[in-house]
Amino acid sequence: MHLKYESTLREPLVDGVKDYHQVTEDIISPIEAKPGKLWYVGFFISLALLGFGAFSVFWQIYFGVGVWNLNKTIGWGWDITNFVWWVGIGHAGTLISAILLLFRQGWRTGVNRAAEAMTIFAVMCAGQFPIIHMGRVWMAFFILPYPNTRGPVWVNFNSPLLWDVFAISTYFTVSLLFWYSGLLPDFATIRDRAKTKLRKLLYGVASFGWTGSTKHWQRHESLSLVLAGLSTPLVLSVHTIVSFDFATSVIPGWHTTIFPPYFVAGAIFSGFAMVNTLLIITRKILNLEEYITVGHMEAMNKVIVLTGSVVGCAYLTELFMAWYGANPYEFDTFFKYRAAGPLGWSYWIMMTCNVISPQVFWFRKMRRSVAVTFFMSIIVNIGMWFERFVIICTSLYRDYLPSSWSYYRPSWPEVGFYMGTFGLFFTCYFLFAKYFPVIAVAEIKSILKTSGENFKEKMEVYEEQPDEKFAHDVAHAH
Amino acid sequence: MAVKNFVVGLFDDEAVLFPAVKKVRTAGYKLHDVYTPFPIHGLDHAMGLRESSLHTAGFIYGITGTTTALSFMSWVFNVDWPLNIGGKPHFPLPAFIPITFELTVLFAAVGMVMTFCYLCQLMPGVKKHIFHPRQTDDKFVMVIELTEKTNAEEVKNFLKASGAHDIEEQQAEAGWWFGRFDKDDEPYLRKVKPVNA
Numbered sequence: 007m008h009l010k011y012e013s014t015l016r017e018p019l020v021d022g023v024k025d026y027h028q029v030t031e032d033i034i035s036p037i038e039a040k041p042g043k044l045w046y047v048g049f050f051i052s053l054a055l056l057g058f059g060a061f062s063v064f065w066q067i068y069f070g071v072g073v074w075n076l077n078k079t080i081g082w083g084w085d086i087t088n089f090v091w092w093v094g095i096g097h098a099g100t101l102i103s104a105i106l107l108l109f110r111q112g113w114r115t116g117v118n119r120a121a122e123a124m125t126i127f128a129v130m131c132a133g134q135f136p137i138i139h140m141g142r143v144w145m146a147f148f149i150l151p152y153p154n155t156r157g158p159v160w161v162n163f164n165s166p167l168l169w170d171v172f173a174i175s176t177y178f179t180v181s182l183l184f185w186y187s188g189l190l191p192d193f194a195t196i197r198d199r200a201k202t203k204l205r206k207l208l209y210g211v212a213s214f215g216w217t218g219s220t221k222h223w224q225r226h227e228s229l230s231l232v233l234a235g236l237s238t239p240l241v242l243s244v245h246t247i248v249s250f251d252f253a254t255s256v257i258p259g260w261h262t263t264i265f266p267p268y269f270v271a272g273a274i275f276s277g278f279a280m281v282n283t284l285l286i287i288t289r290k291i292l293n294l295e296e297y298i299t300v301g302h303m304e305a306m307n308k309v310i311v312l313t314g315s316v317v318g319c320a321y322l323t324e325l326f327m328a329w330y331g332a333n334p335y336e337f338d339t340f341f342k343y344r345a346a347g348p349l350g351w352s353y354w355i356m357m358t359c360n361v362i363s364p365q366v367f368w369f370r371k372m373r374r375s376v377a378v379t380f381f382m383s384i385i386v387n388i389g390m391w392f393e394r395f396v397i398i399c400t401s402l403y404r405d406y407l408p409s410s411w412s413y414y415r416p417s418w419p420e421v422g423f424y425m426g427t428f429g430l431f432f433t434c435y436f437l438f439a440k441y442f443p444v445i446a447v448a449e450i451k452s453i454l455k456t457s458g459e460n461f462k463e464k465m466e467v468y469e470e471q472p473d474e475k476f477a478h479d480v481a482h483a484h
Numbered sequence: 485m486a487v488k489n490f491v492v493g494l495f496d497d498e499a500v501l502f503p504a505v506k507k508v509r510t511a512g513y514k515l516h517d518v519y520t521p522f523p524i525h526g527l528d529h530a531m532g533l534r535e536s537s538l539h540t541a542g543f544i545y546g547i548t549g550t551t552t553a554l555s556f557m558s559w560v561f562n563v564d565w566p567l568n569i570g571g572k573p574h575f576p577l578p579a580f581i582p583i584t585f586e587l588t589v590l591f592a593a594v595g596m597v598m599t600f601c602y603l604c605q606l607m608p609g610v611k612k613h614i615f616h617p618r619q620t621d622d623k624f625v626m627v628i629e630l631t632e633k634t635n636a637e638e639v640k641n642f643l644k645a646s647g648a649h650d651i652e653e654q655q656a657e658a659g660w661w662f663g664r665f666d667k668d669d670e671p672y673l674r675k676v677k678p679v680n681a
Binding site: 025026029030151157160162164166168179180187190197198204206207209210211212214219220225228229232233243247449 | 519521524528531533538539556557561569572576579580582587590592593594596603604607609610611614617620622664665666
């Protein structure tokens, strides 16, 4: 007699016949085996990209920020576009690990570990852009409020750019702590079944000496719950503050109150797409199809179609306000230079990828198709990249003074820098997939008896009996 | 800490473990701990552990962050260097909200994790006795401490009757020490007497 059960109408979250030991075997054994050929190929491509990125950054630091195609009119280009894009991608990880924990969504257990890792790597990539964008990177520490010998002159706490510094660094720290505290028990699992001395030593250090004591689990649960409670407003605040970078300025196209919710929805939208991209590959390569099921992808596709439609509403609201607001500059920005004009093509790429194409996910068959999900996850990320590009560049390239109107295309160090962050992201992700349990082993075990396929089948007996009988039996079971 | 004698029993199923925990308590044996591979809801109550106060600590760290942020920014703008930024007020409370919020979250999260590690004695390099290697995999390991008043054989029979298997007596360090998991560096001479369960 089990203490609780889940309706058999709900799809199992873990397919196949599993017991606790089998779960450990399935998730931990790829860590103990030598990586396959595909892993090496992917890893070295990522390393090469990272190297090229490092070279591009070196080039920019050595020759100065002038090697980028930014100019007086367009002060923010690919760099800030990429910054906002990467930060946005990170948001899905926190949403899955924190918000879905608070909502008691069992399906998060299959994807949360990889999604949180994605958050951390994405924020690492994002952080590079504003720092390198400063030009004199060796002065980057000036953004910190430290007691200095120049007065001390403090930073301007009224500036949204400084809020960003606090938001991004807090976000990174809290995500890392949340992720690592969840990893402790799983590292202990690897440690206790390790055959080699080196693995015992390294995972022993990484596990902090975790034993699985009931009291420790109780505190761990309490910690996870409070960290989830803290991360939930945090993740909303981070992209809100990123949107303040734009919304508190007086540039037509930026100066709108709709930005915070619109940015947050967009961030979750692109983040879930990236989770899908990564997990479709991961489940295939590591044979984890029974843990990251089509049901998981369907759940994420539902979030994608929801947030995609929220973003679509925001686009239309912006257009409406540009007309209804009767501000000639804002009207021109939207109708002459954003939806039309020399950069108009980027607006329509954005519209197609973000608003029109995700509507296929209204159909169950499409939501449950791995090929469609993978294709759409790439399309959505392209679309969301263009959203940031559109917001930044189409608002800047036509300013108040027609003589300074300009056009913008990136130079090779800008493109190289962006490719370099892909290198960093995937290098980290490949290392993670090899050395870390990509699925939260302990959390899967905790839902196995309610949501595992072979356990659900046994629950049909309870399904047929009245609720009162089940409640009565549980109450008097022991 | 100290080296103590324990009787260790393994359970396969949490549904068997729960009644066993209850019986241990009524029988009056000293339950050292139950090690589980994942959190089992209600086990802490069954064992009679009190609720964790970690969230209270988190709240205190949080308000420390709030106060730090607000007082520091106000001090900088009003006392240390009252800079005129576009004629804006020196105490712009709305503009202080984002940083105040971020610092609240940062202090609460960092403080709680550090407190958690301190309370559970978790740190890189810390080692504790692992009663059974499968306790982090699929077995629920119940550890009963032997005092002068308890009879080892009686406890073993008791565990067997409660549904445990692989019951054995172990002498182990009850606390933590700095050590490496690839070495058997437990600070005592280990005597394990396996019992035919």
